[in-house]
Amino acid sequence: MTFKPALVVVDLQEDFCPPHGSLAVQGGRDIVPAINDLLSLPFPLKIATKDFHPQDHISFASNHPAPNNKPFQSMITIKNPHNPEETQETRLWPDHCVQGTTGSELLPEFHVGKVQHIVEKGQDKRVEMYSAFADPFTSPTVSRSKLAKILHDAAVTDVYVVGLAADYCVRFTALDAQKEGFNTWVVGEATKPVDASAMEAVYAEYGKAGVRVIDKDDAAIRRVREYS
Ligand code: VGL
Numbered sequence: 001m002t003f004k005p006a007l008v009v010v011d012l013q014e015d016f017c018p019p020h021g022s023l024a025v026q027g028g029r030d031i032v033p034a035i036n037d038l039l040s041l042p043f044p045l046k047i048a049t050k051d052f053h054p055q056d057h058i059s060f061a062s063n064h065p066a067p068n069n070k071p072f073q074s075m076i077t078i079k080n081p082h083n084p085e086e087t088q089e090t091r092l093w094p095d096h097c098v099q100g101t102t103g104s105e106l107l108p109e110f111h112v113g114k115v116q117h118i119v120e121k122g123q124d125k126r127v128e129m130y131s132a133f134a135d136p137f138t139s140p141t142v143s144r145s146k147l148a149k150i151l152h153d154a155a156v157t158d159v160y161v162v163g164l165a166a167d168y169c170v171r172f173t174a175l176d177a178q179k180e181g182f183n184t185w186v187v188g189e190a191t192k193p194v195d196a197s198a199m200e201a202v203y204a205e206y207g208k209a210g211v212r213v214i215d216k217d218d219a220a221i222r223r224v225r226e227y228s
Pocket residue numbers: 011016023051093130164165166167168169170
C-alpha cells in the first residue's frame with residue numbers, strides 16, 4: 001500500500017494573529033510550536049499557503065456601501081463572473097492579507113524554510129477563496145491555485161492540513177483535498193477558529209466528507225514519523 005504524506009500549512013499570516021492582525025484569530029500564534037514540530041517530521045512534501053488579496057478584493061467590507069458593510073457581520077451575494085446564475089452568500093471581513101503589506105507576511109517564528117512551495121490564493125478580486133485549491137464556484141470554477149497540481153505531480157496520497165482559520169480556510173482546504181482524492185487529516189492542536197461555536201458543524205461536515213480530525217499523537221502522525 002503506498003503512502004506519501006504532504007503537510008499543508010494554511011495562512012499562517014500576521015493578519016490572522018494577535019497582536020496586530022486585522023482579522024486576528026484568538027490564540028492564532030499559539031499553534032506555531034505544534035506546526036514547527038510537524039515541520040520537523042519526514043513529510044516528503046511541505047507546503048505553506050498565503051491569503052494574498054488585492055486592496056479592492058470583494059471580501060473586504062471597506063469595498064462595499066453602508067449599511068451592509070460591517071466586517072465580521074454583513075453577508076453579501078457574489079455572482080460567478082462567468083455565470084450570473086451561480087451565486088454564493090459570503091461574509092465580509094476587515095481588510096486583510098493585502099499584497100505587499102506586513103499583515104500579509106508569514107509569521108517569522110514559523111519555520112517556513114522547511115517548506116518547498118508557497119502557494120498564494122485569493123488574488124482574484126471578484127471571488128472569495130477560502131480553499132487553497134480553488135474558489136467555491138463550480139459552473140465554472142473561476143480561480144485555481146497551483147496546489148492540486150503540486151500534490152498530484154508528487155503522487156501524494158495523504159494530505160495533513162493545519163493553520164488558520166479552522167472554520168474558514170483550513171475547513172475548505174481540507175474538504176477540497178478530500179474531494180481531490182487525497183486521504184485528508186486535520187491536526188486539531190495545530191489550528192484555531194475565528195468562531196469556536198462553528199466547530200461542531202465543521203466536524204459534522206468533515207465526518208460526512210471523510211476528513212479525519214486527529215491529535216498529534218495519532219497513528220496517522222506516527223506513520224509519517226516512520227516514513228522513509
Ligand atoms: C480566511 C477569512 C478571510 C482564512 C481568509 O484564512 O481562514 N478567513 N480570508
